[in-house]
Amino acid sequence: MKKDFKIAKQEMKEKCAPYQTYQIYIGIPIYGVAVYVLSFLNVTLGNTGILILIITILGNKGASKLTLLSKRKYVAPILMYITNVLVILFVIPIIIEISNGGTGDIVLGLANLIALPVQIVAFIFFFITANDIKKAYPDMKQVSTEARQEYLSLKREAKID
Numbered sequence: 001m002k003k004d005f006k007i008a009k010q011e012m013k014e015k016c017a018p019y020q021t022y023q024i025y026i027g028i029p030i031y032g033v034a035v036y037v038l039s040f041l042n043v044t045l046g047n048t049g050i051l052i053l054i055i056t057i058l059g060n061k062g063a064s065k066l067t068l069l070s071k072r073k074y075v076a077p078i079l080m081y082i083t084n085v086l087v088i089l090f091v092i093p094i095i096i097e098i099s100n101g102g103t104g105d106i107v108l109g110l111a112n113l114i115a116l117p118v119q120i121v122a123f124i125f126f127f128i129t130a131n132d133i134k135k136a137y138p139d140m141k142q143v144s145t146e147a148r149q150e151y152l153s154l155k156r157e158a159k160i161d
Helices: 002-040 048-064 071-099 105-136 140-160
Strands: none
Touching: 002 048, 002 071, 002 105, 002 140, 048 071, 071 105
């Protein structure tokens, strides 16, 4: 029974992977746009960059397991990694400017002028890859739901016994 349970759990993970990756690849740009809109309304959310980076890593890990997708699935995460590296590189001049009595606004503005277009292109590629996932796995939601229900029924049976 335990082997059946482990096999069902592994099958569920494999069958749910396309739909989970699709949700991540759709969610990242939507969340990013929401953060930008909220920033125009003077609402600041702490650690959003780190959260987007972690979700991007998870999405990239999930997308790498999807064999029916082209190599284009790696473009959006790579662009997000480049954006994060650029931002980190601009932190040093901001700290130097602030320590010399400045406000850091000039360097911060320059960082936004460089990083924002790269991030927008990354968001576009997230949507393109999500569309590719949808085309490659047209019944992913149904397969995911069925696999999850099968796993949960085995789990209930194991608790009853």
